[in-house]
Every structure is written in C-alpha cells, then in structure tokens.
Amino acid sequence: MVSLFMSNTNVPNFLDDLNKAFESRVRLGMMSLLVVEEALDFARLKDSLQLSDGNLASHMQALEKLGYVEVRKQFIGRKPNTQYAATELGRKAFAAHLVTLEKLIKQMQS
Amino acid sequence: MVSLFMSNTNVPNFLDDLNKAFESRVRLGMMSLLVVEEALDFARLKDSLQLSDGNLASHMQALEKLGYVEVRKQFIGRKPNTQYAATELGRKAFAAHLVTLEKLIKQMQS
DNA sequence: ATAGTAGCTTTGTATCACAAAGTACTTTTT
DNA sequence: AAAAAGTACTTTGTGATACAAAGCTACTAT
Numbered sequence: 001m002v003s004l005f006m007s008n009t010n011v012p013n014f015l016d017d018l019n020k021a022f023e024s025r026v027r028l029g030m031m032s033l034l035v036v037e038e039a040l041d042f043a044r045l046k047d048s049l050q051l052s053d054g055n056l057a058s059h060m061q062a063l064e065k066l067g068y069v070e071v072r073k074q075f076i077g078r079k080p081n082t083q084y085a086a087t088e089l090g091r092k093a094f095a096a097h098l099v100t101l102e103k104l105i106k107q108m109q110s
Numbered sequence: 111m112v113s114l115f116m117s118n119t120n121v122p123n124f125l126d127d128l129n130k131a132f133e134s135r136v137r138l139g140m141m142s143l144l145v146v147e148e149a150l151d152f153a154r155l156k157d158s159l160q161l162s163d164g165n166l167a168s169h170m171q172a173l174e175k176l177g178y179v180e181v182r183k184q185f186i187g188r189k190p191n192t193q194y195a196a197t198e199l200g201r202k203a204f205a206a207h208l209v210t211l212e213k214l215i216k217q218m219q220s
Numbered sequence: 221a222t223a224g225t226a227g228c229t230t231t232g233t234a235t236c237a238c239a240a241a242g243t244a245c246t247t248t249t250t
Numbered sequence: 251a252a253a254a255a256g257t258a259c260t261t262t263g264t265g266a267t268a269c270a271a272a273g274c275t276a277c278t279a280t
Contacts, residue, residue: 015135015138015139015142015159018135018138020135023133023134023135024133024236024237025125025128025130025133026237028125028128028214029125032125032214032217032218035218036218042257042258042259043256043257043258049125051238052238052239052240053257053258053259053260054238054239054240054241054259054260054261055237055238055239056258056259057258057259057260058236058237058238058260059237073258077247078246078247079246079247079256079257080245080246080256080257080258081257081258082257082258082259098214098215098218101211101215102215104138104142104208105208105211105212105215107142108142108145108146108208134267134268136268152226152227152228153226153227161269162269162270162271163226163227163228163229164228164229164230164269164270164271164272165268165269165270166227166228167227167228167229168228168229168267168268168269169268183227187278188277188278189225189226189277189278190225190226190227190276190277191226191227192226192227192228
C-alpha cells in the first residue's frame, strides 16, 4: 500500500547529497587542510591531525582511491618526503559537501 | 624532540568539537527532523529516513542513551504508537554541532 | 482461525577505525 | 663500523558501527 500523502515535505532529502567520504572526522580534517594549503606532507598532517602513521596512510589511501587527493613523492635533501594535495575533483566534491551542510544548517535556522 | 614551531595554526582544531553522535548520516537526519518537529512517531521517521525497523530502533537507542531523545509510548485508538522527541540536552548538543560545522565552513570560505 | 500492524530484538555480516608492530631503506649518531 | 633513529608505509588484530533480514510479542482486524 502506498502512502496517501504526497512525497514528504519536512524531509531532509539533501542528506543523500552528503559525501560519505567526508563523514569521517579524520577525512574531513584532511580535506579541510588540503583545500587551503595546496600541499602538505606526511609529517605535517600527522602532527596537525594527531594521527598514527597507519591511520593517516589508510585514510589518505581512501581519499586517493576516490581521486580526491594526489600524492607526490620527492626527496628533500636526501630524505624521502611525501606530499599530499587535493585534486580538482576533491576540491569540488568537498565544496559540494560543505554546501549541503550549509543547506542543512540554514534549514535548521529557519 | 619538540617542534620548533608554535602550536600549529591552520589547524582545524574545532574538529574535536564535532559531536560523534551526529557524524552518522542517519542520526543527523533524525535530529534534523526532531528539532523541528517537536515529536515524530516510528512510522513517520522510518518513512522519512528510509530505514529498516531495526536500524531505526538501534540508532534511536543510541540517541536515547545519550539523553538526546525521549520516547513516549501511547495508544492511538487501540494501536500502540511510539513518539520520539528531542530533549533540551539533545537540542543544545545538536545546535552546538551545527555551530561547529558552520565555523568549519566559514573558515573554508575565508 | 488467519492475517496484519506496530515496534522492537536478535542474529549475522560487512565495513570502519584505530593502535601496535613489522618492514625497507636511508641518515645520523656514537 | 655499529647502533639508533627517521620516513613512510603495510600488516595484523581488535573492537565498534551499520545494516538487512528474520524472529518475536502483543495486539487488532477480518
């Protein structure tokens, strides 16, 4: 049986527009830093977000797999250095996520 | 060895202020509805958020356990009816969460 | 008597998050 | 030369989370 009501008003239907990739506190933090900073290295991210090596690596891999983050490996002096940067795709996806959150907040305030 | 830098600027330190209870898409949706609606019953929430019975029940229990939601059981006619409502604590916690998200968004825009 | 409604609980599974330990290679210290 | 430490992981193991599906209880409607 189908509801007699028209499709539900008062429904936060834009919830579906939230990006699952950014629901995690850690990945939200990573993207927040990366969209501002242009590039950050392993150590800096680890320090900023208070992560263990493994945790940083695996969350970053998730963002890489989605094409939201790009990795550049280089040497500084003779030490290996890994730089992470947000891609255009990542920036757009993150911006869209924030827009959706904004809508939610606005709707709450009205 | 301690970093030579002063405590990190450019750090989204308010990430810690995000409420873990509202990181879940489902519980975010529940609270969004409940802070607006004063009270909603099982069927309505299930329909609005597209949840299975068990999923609704367990997420709601999580919010109950935190004191964010209150349950009222009654009969409508002779049918059992379960109403859920956001508590004051829940409303405040949710509002605080949204404020934190707002800060994050503002910081991103600047 | 049978089926249906309302609201769960239980069970099982897949995914997630995370710390800790291990790895490979290099550099620095002793 | 040997030992310690840095860099960036990967692997392993564990506990938490999310979810669907099925079962269950106590009605009510037919």
